[in-house]
Amino acid sequence: MVQRELIELAMKGDRDAFSALAASVVDRLYAVAVLILRDHSMADDATQETIVRVWRDLPSLRDPDRFDAWVRRLLLNACHEEGRRQRRRRPEMTLLPIHEPSVADTSSALADSDALERGFRRLSSDHRAAMVLHHYLGLSIPEVADATGVPLGTAKSRVHHATRALRAALEADARGADNMRGGTA
């Protein structure tokens, strides 16, 4: 059954259709939540919350063709809420490395990955969300603005600043490595 049919059935309260619909989107939702929140446990909660809200509010979806965009927005809200909740609960939140690097990574790529990880952690959740939507999901900047509910200029600014911060983090790391090599030569 195609997604549109599942959506229309679920909108009418068909729980089996909703289960199938949720199963079809949960992996992508979880991946986005992990990337934004940098924490598996928080991503678990945000993804669950999103699925529950999708079910609860599905009748309010005006246009089934907008389902993906609507769910993304619910997920971002859930991530934001989860971030706020966790900050209240534990101010010194531990941000875990998310995924083991592939064995094909070179040592240079590993260093870059570490530098990106550090740079990415230092971004605000809003900036991380903009980066994930743009670079991971491949949304255009207007689509990022639409998904996050911010003006186009703000979305553009977030992607711009975050990209600049990550680039600078990599370059700073490279300069550090060069200095190290210079010192031992």
Place this chain on the structure above:
Amino acid sequence: MSRNDDFDHVIASWLRRQAPPQAPDRVLNAALGRVASVSQKRSGPRRLFGGNPVTMLTRVAAVAAAVAFVAFIGLQLSNLNGTVGSSQSPSPSGSTEATSSPSPSSSVSPSASSIAPQPTDAPLLLRLWLGNEAGAYHAMTVLEDGRVITTADPGSANAPVERRLAAAGIQLIRIELAATGLADRSADYFPIAKPGVEPPPYGGAPAKLEVAEDGGGTVVITWFLHNSGNAYFEPQPEAEALEAFGQRLLTLDEWLPADAWAESNPVPYAPEAYVVRIETQAWGGSLDDLGPETSSVSWPLAGGIDGFGDLMNETGEPSVRCGVVDANQGSEIIDALVAAGATQTDLTYPAFALGKRASVELVTIDLEPILPHTDAPCASPGNLLAP
């Protein structure tokens, strides 16, 4: 491939490697377990019906906004040599009354948090809001002095533009409004299901029209026109009349005669006030890439940048300060930021970046124009991810 493209590719590849390929089974199982005990929201007249997508009015709004926005961008490009500050003060012919905003002495330097926006001289005639599944959004405001303020479709831009009607144009709009026969009382017009028919579920924000009353009050009319024909719903003559009126508003260029306009070319909206949001967050890059120091800005208001407005979040990052300033103060802030060489991050929405090198922090300052006769939205700290 450019250097930027290369780096974008690096980030995209890194994110793909970081993303878990699938969710643990417990996530879906736990969610569906919770769903089993949750009912869907179906109560309330605004969420009972529908299933149909965007109304014709919304599509017309998008087209009208796009036309206005393109014209606005053209104007901006032609004026690109001007400063941002000056671009906020359009001077349409015969518009001196509207652009003569209050002029407090800049030496007073009041604290921003104590400043209320100056009330506009021109009363509201009407305001049109459109809706989608994410909520209501401003489409058009018409003031008694002839100013017509249009906001582009959400997600495409947020640069309100304004034009000005002549008295004849205002009169023609009044006639159109009166012809609906619906503008003298507040009401909701939503689809009513035919007996024995199960309508498809529907929700989202309805369209809304606010009309100023002579006595100072406001008539508020909301409607949703379900354009699935008459298969599920009773005829909706009121909603159709309002929808038609909304379409007329959004296509003024198509039916108003030329002499109905005092100024038909859109110019940037000259706000009476701005919401100013200042976000401070850790900077992960080279200090060389940070904008000018915040201390180098001759901030025109008391308390400086760090003491501006109210702190909107007690914990967490970025820290957000927010306050409302009037048009003159907004211009002074923009001028001060431009003079300090602050990095401008957008052409159409005044937004700047500064730095604090000692604490390795990025400081961004956005100035969001406030529409006439609306409350200052400082309670929403510049982050619409929040509910």
